[in-house]
Amino acid sequence: MKNPARAASAVLTYGFVGLMAFLSVFPFIWMVLGATNSSIDIIKGRLAPGETLAVNVAKFFTQVNVPLVFWNSAKIAILATLLTLAVSSLAGYGFEMFRSRRRDGLYRAMLLTLMIPFAALMIPLFIMMGKAGLINTHIAVVLPTIGSAFIVFYFRQSTKAFPSELRDAAKVDGLKEWQIFLYIYVPVMRSTYAAAFIIVFMTAWNNYLWPLIVLQSNETKTITLVISSLASAYYPDYGVVMVGTILATLPTLAVFFFMQRQFVQGMLGSVK
């Protein structure tokens, strides 16, 4: 730090990083502070801890059937995550391992589906679910998400780093294809699975539009729908909304912290 130019650049760097950190953390701080304030104070722009946390929490728990709503969200998110990982990792494995002339054409066609906005699929999908008698069921929320083109893509890219020697060796040892997948591939790709788990879980937990369309009753609603309904009142009680938002953030936060190390590894490439 003897060099003044260096010191200045350090100040600039830290200043910039600090500012960015503040900008990303601020909404979170605001949410937590908001949960402790009354709606009127929030509107007035109060940014200090208040005294109405207990009141807000109590109101949230009387207005919302919390266990049921969280159970619905958790059921959908966990089911969607497990099924997506199972189906999409198999597809990613298959796309990379098995060579055929049509492979890449098919793969590209699948990636193209990423470009179709969900709004365009919504009504046909809704009619399909209606014909299948699945409207207002959690199965209808989960089904369209499990064949995820993005996760297939993610697994295929990660599989490129999976050493083919491992597969060959396993074959020599007499393992069948499904055994190779289950006993060799899955353990080796652990961190890829962890990263995909976080991505899919978060998407499923936060999913809004499709559950909104397909779920019809108070008994099947998820936490995102409940918060949206609370927030759109003519005079929303923002303190209560903030309590709901914090509670809704906790599960994804927990999943992320729990799998953070694997997540970072997975992003860097799982096989070293």
Place this chain on the structure above:
Amino acid sequence: MDKLVRTHLPRIAGLALASASFLAVTAAEAKEITIWCWDPNFNVAIMKEAGARYTKAHPDVTFNVVDFAKTDVEQKLQTGLASGTADALPNIVLIEDYGAQKYLQSFPGAFAPLSGTVDHSGFAPYKVELMTLEGQVYGMPFDSGVTGLYYRKDYLEQAGFKPDDMQNITWDRFIEIGQQVEAKTGKKMMGLDPNDAGIVRIMMQSAGQWYFDKEGKPNITGNPALKAALETVGKIMSANIYKPANGWSDWVGTFTSGDVASVVTGVWITGTVKAQPDQAGKWGVAPIPALSIEGATHASNLGGSSWYVLESSEEKAEAIDFLNEIYGKDIDFYQTILQERGAVGSLLAARGGAAYEAADRFFGGQKVWQNFSDWLAKVPAVNYGIFTNEADLAVTAQLPALTQGTPVDEVLKAIDAEISGQIQ
């Protein structure tokens, strides 16, 4: 044991059979009416109250009130109607008045006409007009956004004005008063959000005009009420008697914090005004100021919504009967929802009830609900058409030009061009 079974078995079996058939009978007769609406503390709570009243008289009919956000109800309704999947729709749905014609005209046959059953002549005429299409009335009028001029008696008194001075004034007089209020008290006369065209809509409807004419054609450049409304907003801005607000919450903050001397908006704001106990006794309510053009009145409306029955629903008959029994006739119900939720319905006969006749201590003993229900009957009926939201956006986009001193006729032309571009 054996004997016990042998003697009791027939009885048990008989009981089981009887209860099974009993269940089957109730299943055939019991009806559940599903309702979609928004706002757990307002529409949802009111509908639950209405349902409870109906179930008391008709124990075989129960209610399932599902609450979604307002935009979510619209999204679900749109998807359900567009997909033609009838069992995906509720029996009754709440639709905002400004959007009613859009649904009625875009999905012909989707909603059940109520004309034959419900006596619509008992409701505020403007509410009935907005749900009428080709001679049929499709909805059950619900909450009203009849407007009033809420003013701070203490600030106005300091400036030398009595409540009598606030009755039946024009907007020009309102601006004069505003200037004196600021000179004497340092307070601005009103809060104004430049991105909200609500005040323009209030002024325009008070003179019996809208963005669209009776046939639904754009009515912009030749619309004297819209022109006068924009001119008035321009005058308010150049007289600088307003406190600028950025968004709804900020606008609400202008009067809850005591920074402004008056509020012109729908009756549903009353609860928010009264939520400030330290301001008790300081507020009064008067009819809104009138524009200085032909056909101008002191009554208008902002917002409000109504109930609609889906034609395809299995419980259609029960749903219509329910709406008619409670919303069409139950005066006592209207007293309850006014007292508990601050909801002003559109049934004119409701004003004869005790809650409507009560004097309000917050407003210094003024019978505010009587006043509002007087004005409710006088709100001019207009055709909201199917593009009110689009027109509103066009007006909002041009409000800044107005502040910069662009002549009103040019602003009108720009709005007209933008609307024509959007609704082709």
